[in-house]
Amino acid sequence: MRNVAIVGVGMNKHTSKRREVNIPEMVYEAVKMAFSETGLTPRDIDAVVTGNMPGFEGVNTPELWGAGYWGGYGKPVLRITTGGTTGSSVAQGAYYMVASGLCDTVLTLAFEKQSDGDTTMGLNSVALGDFASVLAYGADIPALTASMGGAIGLFVYQAMIYMHRSGCTIDHIDRAAAMLRSNACKNRFAHLQQEGVTAQDIAATQMISYPLRFGHTCPASDGACAMLLTTEEKAAKLADRPAWIKGCSSASEEATSLGLFGGGSINIDPAEQRSCKLAANKAYALAGIADPTREIDLAEPYIPFAHLLFIYFERLLLCAEGEAPRLFDEGAMEIAGNLPTCPSGAVMSTNAIGASAMERIAECALQIMGKAGEHQVPRDVHNAVAHGLGGAANLNVVTVLGDRPNRG
Amino acid sequence: MATLPRRVAIVACAQSTYECPKDSSREMMVFDVVHELLRKAGITKRDVDTVISAQNDFLEGRTISNMRTVGPLGAYLKDESKVEMDGAWALLYAYARVLSGNHDIALVAGESMASCYPPYLPATWALDPTFDRPLGLLNELSAAALQAGYYIQAGGASEEQIAGVAAKNLANASRNPYALRRMPGVTAADVLSSKVLYSPIHELEAFPLTDGCCALLLACEEKANEMTDRPVWLAGVGSSSDTYFLGNRDLAASPSLEQAAAAAYKTAGIKDPARDIDLCELSENFAHEELIFYEALGLCPKGKGGEYLESGATRMEGSLPVNPSGGALAANPVCATGLARAAEVALQLRGEAGEHQLPQPVNTALAHGQNGLCAQHNIVFILRSSEAEGVRA
Numbered sequence: 001m002r003n004v005a006i007v008g009v010g011m012n013k014h015t016s017k018r019r020e021v022n023i024p025e026m027v028y029e030a031v032k033m034a035f036s037e038t039g040l041t042p043r044d045i046d047a048v049v050t051g052n053m054p055g056f057e058g059v060n061t062p063e064l065w066g067a068g069y070w071g072g073y074g075k076p077v078l079r080i081t082t083g084g085t086t087g088s089s090v091a092q093g094a095y096y097m098v099a100s101g102l103c104d105t106v107l108t109l110a111f112e113k114q115s116d117g118d119t120t121m122g123l124n125s126v127a128l129g130d131f132a133s134v135l136a137y138g139a140d141i142p143a144l145t146a147s148m149g150g151a152i153g154l155f156v157y158q159a160m161i162y163m164h165r166s167g168c169t170i171d172h173i174d175r176a177a178a179m180l181r182s183n184a185c186k187n188r189f190a191h192l193q194q195e196g197v198t199a200q201d202i203a204a205t206q207m208i209s210y211p212l213r214f215g216h217t218c219p220a221s222d223g224a225c226a227m228l229l230t231t232e233e234k235a236a237k238l239a240d241r242p243a244w245i246k247g248c249s250s251a252s253e254e255a256t257s258l259g260l261f262g263g264g265s266i267n268i269d270p271a272e273q274r275s276c277k278l279a280a281n282k283a284y285a286l287a288g289i290a291d292p293t294r295e296i297d298l299a300e301p302y303i304p305f306a307h308l309l310f311i312y313f314e315r316l317l318l319c320a321e322g323e324a325p326r327l328f329d330e331g332a333m334e335i336a337g338n339l340p341t342c343p344s345g346a347v348m349s350t351n352a353i354g355a356s357a358m359e360r361i362a363e364c365a366l367q368i369m370g371k372a373g374e375h376q377v378p379r380d381v382h383n384a385v386a387h388g389l390g391g392a393a394n395l396n397v398v399t400v401l402g403d404r405p406n407r408g
Numbered sequence: 409m410a411t412l413p414r415r416v417a418i419v420a421c422a423q424s425t426y427e428c429p430k431d432s433s434r435e436m437m438v439f440d441v442v443h444e445l446l447r448k449a450g451i452t453k454r455d456v457d458t459v460i461s462a463q464n465d466f467l468e469g470r471t472i473s474n475m476r477t478v479g480p481l482g483a484y485l486k487d488e489s490k491v492e493m494d495g496a497w498a499l500l501y502a503y504a505r506v507l508s509g510n511h512d513i514a515l516v517a518g519e520s521m522a523s524c525y526p527p528y529l530p531a532t533w534a535l536d537p538t539f540d541r542p543l544g545l546l547n548e549l550s551a552a553a554l555q556a557g558y559y560i561q562a563g564g565a566s567e568e569q570i571a572g573v574a575a576k577n578l579a580n581a582s583r584n585p586y587a588l589r590r591m592p593g594v595t596a597a598d599v600l601s602s603k604v605l606y607s608p609i610h611e612l613e614a615f616p617l618t619d620g621c622c623a624l625l626l627a628c629e630e631k632a633n634e635m636t637d638r639p640v641w642l643a644g645v646g647s648s649s650d651t652y653f654l655g656n657r658d659l660a661a662s663p664s665l666e667q668a669a670a671a672a673y674k675t676a677g678i679k680d681p682a683r684d685i686d687l688c689e690l691s692e693n694f695a696h697e698e699l700i701f702y703e704a705l706g707l708c709p710k711g712k713g714g715e716y717l718e719s720g721a722t723r724m725e726g727s728l729p730v731n732p733s734g735g736a737l738a739a740n741p742v743c744a745t746g747l748a749r750a751a752e753v754a755l756q757l758r759g760e761a762g763e764h765q766l767p768q769p770v771n772t773a774l775a776h777g778q779n780g781l782c783a784q785h786n787i788v789f790i791l792r793s794s795e796a797e798g799v800r801a
Binding site: 001002022047051053054055056058059060061062064065066067068072073074075076077078079080081082083084089092093096097099100101102116122123125248249250251252253254255274275278279282286390391392394395 | 411412413464465466469470471472473474475476478479483484485486487488489490491492493497500501503504505507508509510530531533534535536537538645646647648649650651652663664667668779780781784785787
């Protein structure tokens with residue numbers, strides 16, 4: 001198998017409304033940064049692999065319109081979209097284009113410009129297929145939308161189940177939110193930056209759906225992320241310390257919590273996240289990591305709601321199940337901790353949906369390259385794990401990165 | 409670029425019948441096709457390593473459409489992903505996944521149900537929202553009409569020759585049990601007497617709304633030889649994209665298809681496509697596109713698409729049959745169309761096409777997929793039998 005390196009990363013500052021640029025222009029900011037990091041130009045790339053959350057900005061197949069602005073003219077363009085996991089699915093698509101030998105150097109990018117569309121309507125269309133029958137009983141579309149409440153309507157069940165089993169408390173969730181939002185203050189690309197935010201501040205925010213408050217949830221952002229991937233031979237010339245993609249895996253489960261009439265699927269437990277454990281096991285095996293609790297130096301799980309910090313720390317096999325709240329209390333997940341988790345501020349602080357899962361990989365790459373800036377962790381990062389979550393909490397994508405390529 | 413690390417083959421393919429409306433749910437349609445695919449290959453879903461689907465959320469009427477087909481695709485707890493383009497790009501992605509060595513057996517499927525969500529409206533959502541969309545003039549059909557009119561004016565073909573493409577393909581389709589539009593004995597005059605949709609395009613020169621699903625199974629060489637004695641080898645692939653704005657393009661040509669074909673020919677070692685290729689399956693959403701594609705694929709000189717059709721070379725019994733299945737004019741399940749082209753090529757290479765099996769031997773064939781207005785993005789696969797690929801089973 002060919003080794004694949006990330007040699008350049010580009011992101012732009014995420015905000016809630018980028019009214020002065022259109023989608024191709026906004027994405028170009030991240031693309032330009034990735035190119036200038038490496039000195040490569042669009043001439044040097046063999047393909048563009050892209051994706052975003054379909055429908056959220058009201059443009060179908062935006063790569064047709066945009067790819068020419070991003071270096072895709074006269075090149076293969078591949079668009080991969082899988083919901084919240086899109087960014088990681090796209091990055092893994094780019095990985096496979098290089099690992100297969102079909103391409104040498106690939107530009108991969110993901111984005112969302114949520115201010116152009118209606119995210120909640122988009123999210124509710126996920127469930128509409130299941131709930132359409134309810135319309136026959138006299139419910140109208142606005143009533144249906146209100147009763148489902150977008151993504152959070154699903155994650156509150158998960159949070160309650162997890163808290164019940166693990167001993168995680170609402171106080172833990174408040175403190176997790178405060179930690180992530182504080183981390184985001186050090187990340188120049190992050191959207192929500194609340195200097196000096198405390199758990200008390202989070203606990204005082206409006207309740208959306210018990211137990212999750214406004215302060216526990218992600219924002220809707222406009223932003224983009226781009227990366228340049230290349231072969232081992234070319235990477236040596238392009239970066240002093242490239243970040244290597246060492247293990248790629250994903251697993252798809254049945255959708256959780258929706259089911260017929262919103263009754264939940266009887267087969268799937270939304271807090272178990274078996275597909276994440278399966279994908280993590282496979283990705284670690286591909287990366288030659290036998291004991292992730294010791295060998296992983298940094299984690300970037302996909303945390304759109306604060307309680308997920310604990311669930312995914314465990315499901316990425318970074319500790320035993322139910323142990324995450326205790327490790328959090330001990331400070332392990334802080335930037336200077338034993339296993340820094342989401343020093344970027346996580347999806348909790350920055351959520352341009354299509355880009356979010358790619359930004360997890362990009363953040364791991366920046367930390368390995370030593371280019372994260374103010375939120376660079378103090379310890380050496382040899383191996384890092386990035387995660388993407390999507391669907392109705394049923395799609396999980398896991399990518400393991402390292403400072404050395406796989407050998408043997 | 410490195411030489412490819414392993415050989416990959418199509419080992420089985422399955423299609424639904426293409427209908428509109430189809431008496432099935434989307435999920436049942438996908439399940440039936442995937443079930444038949446696995447049965448044909450003699451394996452179970454446990455043997456599949458990875459699943460790639462081609463779906464478009466605007467056409468599905470719900471976002472994250474793959475989430476709802478994890479079950480029917482047999483992708484439960486598998487490494488699954490979705491390409492939101494024509495299925496031919498899903499085939500490219502699955503091919504890359506098997507080439508990488510991470511996966512040995514890949515299932516690829518594309519589907520759409522135009523009877524639920526007709527593709528015309530989603531196609532206008534693909535227009536740039538600041539200029540083309542608010543102007544309200546451009547859509548798939550008006551863009552195709554602009555192109556057809558320009559191609560006629562540039563001297564590429566006459567209206568009768570364009571109608572001849574539709575007559576050829578729809579008559580071919582009468583022998584394909586999966587096709588939607590099956591019209592034995594249809595003539596160019598019949599095509600020209602069908603309703604004008606947007607001058608110069610007639611109803612029979614435009615793709616029909618179609619419900620359907622197509623699925624393929626890919627395997628690495630070792631597994632392919634275990635599963636079948638007639639694997640269809642992926643010998644070359646090329647893909648390229650043109651610029652978006654129609655005003656910046658020469659609509660009488662398709663440079664992106666030329667680039668895609670050149671890349672595929674290079675890998676497959678094809679020097680003279682008209683001589684070296686035995687069969688083409690093209691995604692001609694509109695009749696005139698097939699003529700532009702002939703030129704871009706190098707089957708005939710530039711500007712001679714119409715003449716080449718009239719020579720009869722691309723008929724079933726010609727020297728280079730194009731679309732014996734009927735092509736996209738006979739059935740266009742958006743997102744499955746390019747995959748269906750590869751499936752049809754595989755059937756012909758395996759001698760399993762039934763009533764529309766070509767009389768002459770088929771060893772090297774071309775399958776094409778497209779995306780976007782006036783075929784903005786193009787992808788070309790060269791597929792070969794074991795004899796032509798030089799593989800001993």
